[in-house]
Amino acid sequence: MNNTLHAALAAGTMALPALLVGSWVSDAKSRVEAPSGEVIPVPVASAADVGYCTPDLKKVLRRVLQSCGLSGAAGGRGCQPLEAKSIMGPGATSEAKGAKKAGAVSGDDFNALFMPLSKRAGILQFDKDSAELDASDTALLDRLYADEQGASYFFVVARSSPEGSVEHNRALSQARGEAALAHLRSTFQDPELDQKVGLLWLGEEFAQLDQEFCTWQRSGDATTCQPGDLNRSAFVAWIDCTL
DSSP, X not given: OHHHHHHHHHHHHHHHHHHHHHHHHHHHTTEEEOTTSOEEEOOOOOSOSXXXXXXXXXXXXXXXXXXXXXXXXXXXXXXXXXXXXXXXXXXXXXXXXXXXXXXXXOHHHHHHHTGGGTTTEEEEEOOTTXXXXXXXXXHXXXXXXXXXXXXXXXXXXXXXXXXXXXXXXXXXXXXXXXXXXXXXXXXXXXXXXXXXEEEXXXXXXXXXXXXXXXXXXXXXXXXXXXXXXXXXXXXXXXXXXXX
8 A cells, every 4th residue: 555655656756847847838938037036927819910901001001190199198199181192192181182093092991991891980970060079979989999909000090071160170180189198198098098099180181071971980970971970980990919
């Protein structure tokens, strides 16, 4: 009996190092050692570069990030309409005259790039001449922002419908974008929020939405959808692309 017990204990003792090594190897897969020697977790792979991350979409996103900056990188600013059109490619500012130079991204092209996001994005619809978020707007905005899924950038692309002067509508679209950002700041208290949220203000001058976008998630009256309603809005979405 003693011989049997001793043999079992010896086998267990010999197996222990192998078990420990296996455990250490497994643990090593989920951590790395910092230069200081501190063990820190390995970042979990994000849901990045999904199917809609085409080279054209990445090109536009890169231009927006480089030219407009994320809100925290430039004191909360975004891109105004003239800046927005210029970063879409040479010739985009001639769109109203029917001209389109090689490499330009027209308003329709810009909108088409985001069509694959229809299940991931939403449209916050504002009242005419208003930048105030109502309960329907904030409910949709909160739900979409909370659904980060490891994404890096949350875009707020604000527009206005063509009523009123160009200057007024530029300011109105800016106010709508900033209203969405202010709500996110106050609601989520996320210390990294200003490094995630990017603003783009299009006014009435670029990338107006058409009836095709009526199928998207929208705030407001779900039974009616007109171009004016769609363009008194802010398009909001996480972008799951690696740039």
